[in-house]
Amino acid sequence: MELAEYSRFFLSLAFVVALMWGLAWLAKRSGLDKRMRGATGSAGRLSVSEVHYIDPKRKLLLVRADGREYLLLVGGEQVTVIDKLGEGTHAA
Numbered sequence: 001m002e003l004a005e006y007s008r009f010f011l012s013l014a015f016v017v018a019l020m021w022g023l024a025w026l027a028k029r030s031g032l033d034k035r036m037r038g039a040t041g042s043a044g045r046l047s048v049s050e051v052h053y054i055d056p057k058r059k060l061l062l063v064r065a066d067g068r069e070y071l072l073l074v075g076g077e078q079v080t081v082i083d084k085l086g087e088g089t090h091a092a
Contacts, residue, residue: 049062049069058075060082069085 045066047064049064050060051062052060054060054073058073061072061074063070063072070081071083071085073080073082
């Protein structure tokens, strides 16, 4: 291969990466990414308030559902409810 072919390859690759980045930025700016994931924002019934990673396989989630908060331990395929918090209460 000659230098012209290498440079054309790298310029094409840079163009494709820039195009993908631009489309992702446009989708995020327009809110399309949240609609595709099903996120409804603060008006929804379900939201994840906080996430704390314990190790690469386990994490703690503070989830709000219908005005109640739940502390969940997620590890692989298993989910364990650690605590059910009341209406609007926050863990200290």
